[in-house]
Amino acid sequence: MNILLIGSGGREHALAWKIAASPLLEKFYAAPGNPGIAQEAECVPLNVDDHDAVCRFCIDKKVDFVVVGPEAPLVAGLADALKAGGMAVFGPSAAAARLEGSKGFTKDLCSRYAIPTAGYGRFTDAAQAKAYVRQVGAPIVVKADGLAAGKGVTIAATEDAACAAIDDCFSGMFGGAGAEVVVEEFLEGEEASFFCLCDGKTALPFGTAQDHKRLSEGDTGPNTGGMGAYSPAPVMTDAMIERTMREIIEPTLTGMAEMGTPFTGVLYAGLMITADGPSLIEYNVRFGDPECQVLMPRLKDDLLLLLKGAADGQLAHMSARWRDEAALTVVMAARGYPGTPEKGTRIDGVDDAADPTLGVNIFHAGTALKDGQLVANGGRVLNVTALGHSVAEAGTAAYAAVDRIDWPGGFCRRDIGWRAIEREKAGR
Structure with a gap:
């Protein structure tokens, strides 16, 4: 198949890395991509906000399947435009993408279908x-x-x-x-990320993770897009996954279908595991970033085959297998993030720090090449990812790679995975 991947961040680099391993792949394009994605695909300077231009590119290049990475193009209707043009696409319609595009819409859905979530109010x-x-x-x-x-x-x-x-x-x-503003009651518990591939009728569980939203050690400081993550999430036991499917995911798929907007793509449930069980914090309609960066190294199966199965309504006949190892990713961010990050600072040693044979991969997020030199070009810049027999072992490998990267203009948290590591030490 000829594939077009939409996006330019660390999530998309992880997807590109995994898609590139598929025997189904023939020609691989990415728009707009980044220097890391360029190692896996031909990056093309498409304006993904111009849906007609994306459709024309797909026709000209005989693209068989489009994978949309970020949420904004989905909320803006890119999947609808591609489908109207006869293209197969992984990602929900604009109507279904309201699950992420409007928090109020999702809260109302929860209320209508008795999906556990915090009490709330919507206000203009x-x-x-x-x-x-x-x-x-x-x-x-x-x-x-x-x-x-x-x-x-x-x-x-x-x-x-x-x-x-x-x-x-x-x-x-x-x-x-x-x-519009949504105001919610505060939930006590432990957060977790739960993913499902969906084809409108069937939801296939697709891994668990925990990320670290706060900027600084000890989960302090302002919220960010995520400073690191690990997978699997220990709090998501088999019993908790079964409850989440029954109480949250399946009613959501039913509700969306009943509203005439069946959901296809990846459904990412941000959960709070409370004393009473799982409660939905929010939905995202794409893979998490940086959670995708810890899911992809653990996935045993052909990602491209699974994504196409979701688009074609074939998930009832499919399954996903996972490595026993844990994966952990550390986000290296530019100084000034999450405010105004310093762009253009020089980054050296990335290739030397990576060691795929040992399960250490470095996914590019906000990077660029300037006169052949890798530089920072965003807030979250690199995702240093490693596998290990435990979260602690994966973390040790990831931080060893971080320390091999020469980037004075960057910083990272030094306690990613702390909750899981404490569990491991306690033997739980």
């Missing part, structure tokens, strides 16, 4: 949102309704902090994403 007026905060009390969670690149969520310890977050949303800090 700051005064009403603040009144709800004072009614519920703190701690409380304030979310911009739309896409905000992982930065539109505030876990407020006080009512004043929640009200300030509401003002931030309505002031335009997150653009159109903050035109």
